[in-house]
Amino acid sequence: MPAEALAPFLEATVFLQVAPWNGNPFVKERPDAPMRTHTFGEGGAGMITYLIVEYRRLVEIIQVVWHG
Template sequence: MYSVESDPAAQKQVAALPGEAIAKYAEVVATLGVAPWSGDAYDRLRPDANLRTLPFGPGSEGLVIYMVLEDQRRVAVLRVIWTG
């Protein structure tokens, strides 16, 4: 298991999510706790880099940008974007 923590900016972005997005975001957090490498590389030229992205929402209206800190078994959520 990995611990999942949110940057203060990401916490504000989560607080601003619409109601229908909250449950989907919670699913992302659960996924990050067990399979953080399942997201796509933020920089496609560096596919093994620890900065990752994971879309969420019924039409992928949301995007979580996060960093995997493998040596600490920790995931740091840096940004949460909602376009819906």
């Protein structure tokens, strides 16, 4: 990940800790599914795909993509 993406990525990880359900559903037809996405960075240059494991109060990051 380039240096310019680090600060926005760290901000996004705080979002995942505080309000992970506020991300967009990975599959739009299943809005309550625990697989979510969240864009970050200027103009949405990055995207995190993650899974919420509610019973363990855990967020697993599946993939991070940066198009900067």
